[in-house]
Amino acid sequence: VDPRIETLQRKAAADAGVIGLGGGLPADAQFPRKALVAAFLEALSSAGLPALQYGWPEGLASLREKIARRLNGRGMNVGPDDVIITNGAQQAIALSLELVCRPGQRIGVDAETYPAALDLFRSRGLRPHAGPGAFEALYSTPALANPRGTSLDGAARAQLLARRLPILEDEAYAELRFDGALAPPLAATAPQRVFLIGTFSKTLCPGLRVGWLVPPPRYRRRALRLKHDSDLQSNSLAQAIVDHVLAHDDFDERLVRLRRFYRRRASRLAAALKRHLPSWRFRFPEGGFTIWAEADDVVDEARFLAHATRHGVSFDPGSMFRADARTTPTAVRLSFAAAPGPELEEAVRRLARAWSRRREVRSVTLPSPSPLAAM
C-alpha cells in the first residue's frame, strides 16, 4: 500500500466527521458481546487458569476439534491435529507462504485481491501476478473473493485445481456468502497441496485474532515449527473464549443472522450507489463486506481519497487490490459492513459530491506521511 494512502486512511479513521467505507471491519453491533462476557467468565473460572497460561503451538485441542468438525461438514476429512490455530487468516497465509515460496518466485492471484496478502507477497520478495503465466503457487479465495464478493463456479474451481500447484485457499469470508451455499473447499479435493485458511475475524470479531490453518499433512510439522518460531502460540484467552462461544451458542444460527444483516447492508449501499453515482459500475456481491465499483474517469487516486475525506467519506482505492498496483481503471472498494446502516446513504452522497467535483482533485495537497505508515 502506498504510504500516502495509509496516512490518509489513518487520518480519516481518527476523524469522527468522516464516514469510513474503507477496511474490512465487521459491524461492531454484531459482536456477540454477551456471549463473549459469559465465555470469558467461564474461561476464568477453570482451575489453574489455562486461559491465562502458556499453551502448545498448535492451539487449544477442543477448539481445533470444533473447527475440524465444521470443516468435515463441508467435505473435508480432517482431525483436530490437522488444524493449527493462527492469529487470524493473515498469519495462516504468512505461514503457508513460507512453506511453499522462495523470494523471486511468482504467485498467481486474482485480478483484484486481498491487499494484506499482496503486501506480504511483496515483502517476501515474491512477485504476485494476475492472469495467465507460470507460477510456483496460487493464492485464491474461491468461496468468496475480496474485494468483489464473487465466488468461483465449478468450472473455475476445476481449472484452478488442474494447474497442479500449491494453493493458499483463503476462506476468510466464506461463511458470509449471503445464500449460505458453501461448496467444499478446494482442500477437500486436493488435500496434498492446498493450504486451507480460515478465521473467526469476520464472523465473531477480529480483535481476538483467532484463525486457522489446515496445511497439507506433509507440511504440518514444519508449519507447527514455524508457528512456534513466530510467536510460540496464539492467544490462550482468545482461544478459550471462542471455544466456549462455539460450545454454548448456535454458531450456524449466528451465521444465518449475519448473512441476512450484511445482505441488507449491501442492498442499502447498492441502492445508494445507483441513486447517487449512476455512472459507476458494480456487481451486487454474493457475500462478504464490500462492493467493488469502477468509474470511467481517471483521477489521481491518493488525491481523490484526500479530496473525498474532506467531503467526509473514506474508502479503499483500487490500486491496493491489484498485483501491479495499477490505479486504472479508477476503482474503489466500499465496505457496507462497518458504518451504521443510516450512514451508508449519507456516505455515498458525500462520495458523489466529491466525485462531481473531481476537477478540484489536482489541487489537493497530501498530508505529510504518518510516522507509523508502514507500507
Place this chain on the structure above:
Amino acid sequence: VDPRIETLQRKAAADAGVIGLGGGLPADAQFPRKALVAAFLEALSSAGLPALQYGWPEGLASLREKIARRLNGRGMNVGPDDVIITNGAQQAIALSLELVCRPGQRIGVDAETYPAALDLFRSRGLRPHAGPGAFEALYSTPALANPRGTSLDGAARAQLLARRLPILEDEAYAELRFDGALAPPLAATAPQRVFLIGTFSKTLCPGLRVGWLVPPPRYRRRALRLKHDSDLQSNSLAQAIVDHVLAHDDFDERLVRLRRFYRRRASRLAAALKRHLPSWRFRFPEGGFTIWAEADDVVDEARFLAHATRHGVSFDPGSMFRADARTTPTAVRLSFAAAPGPELEEAVRRLARAWSRRREVRSVTLPSPSPLAAM
C-alpha cells in the same frame, strides 16, 4: 529441540502424576484474576467495542505510551510511536531477527540461552554460536539470563556494546530480578543498533501474548511492515486488558510482590537440591523462574528425562539451551515458578531417586514421537 524430548514433555504435561519443573510457566496463583476480570468488563463496555475490533499494526496507543513511560524511567528516551506491540517476546525476537540477519550468518549467544530463540535462529538458517567469533548480530539477556538467572555486570555490558553489532536485547525476565535493581537497557546506550524486547508474559500472564519491541528508529518502519505482514496486529482484547490493568493497578507494587514470591520459591528449590542432590552444582539465581544445575555423570539425556518422568518429575534437559545442542556436561533447567511450593521438595526428591537409579536409564525405551512434536 529434539522431537523425542518434546514428545516426552508433552506426555509429562498431560500426566497429573508428574510434577513439572520444565517450561517457563509463571505460577498461575499469581495471575491477577480479579484485575483481569475488571479490565475485561471495562474493555467490553467501551462504545464501539474497540477491544473486539481491528486495530493498527503498532498496537494500542495508550498501552504503547505506558510501556514507553516505564522504559523512560529506566534511562530510555522513547515515545509511544517507538514501541510496537508484539505477541510476546518471541514475536519481537522473530521480527528483529528478520531485520538484521540473513540465512547462513552467525549470531552470538550465551553459553546457555532461551531455547525458542535458538530454535528460531536455526529455522531461519542462522548459526547460533556461543563464545568468541565473528558474528553479524548478538542475542543477549543482560538484565536477567534464562536459564541461569544471572545478569551482566557493567564490564560485561560494556564489552557487549564494544562489539558494535546489532543486539537483540531480550528483557523477558528483567523485571523479575529479585532485588529489583534494574540497570538501564543496552538500548539506552546504543539505541541505533539495539532492539529492545520485553513482555508481560512473566509479570501478568503469558496467555494474553502481549509483548513489545522497540527497534532502532531506522528499522521502525520495516518492523511495522513485518508485523503487519505477519498477522496484521496483536490481539486487541489482550492489549485493552493489559492497558486497563496498568492504568488501575499498581504494577510496581505487583512486581515487588512477585519478586518476593519467586525468590521464596527459588530458596525452596535450592534448599531441596542441596538436601537431596548434593552432588549437583548450581548457583542461586538473581531472578527469573529457574535454576540451572549440572551433574558430573553422563547420562543419555532423553532417556533420563523419560526415566525421571516415570519417577513423577519432569524438567528441561540441558541440550535445549545450548547453541550446539551438546548434552554434556549433563545439565537440567529446573523451574521453581509453576509447581505449587509444597510440590517443589517432592519433585526434587523424585528427581534424586531417578538420579540415584541412573544406571537403569540405558534400558529405558522412548515413546513414539507425538504427531504434534514440531521441533
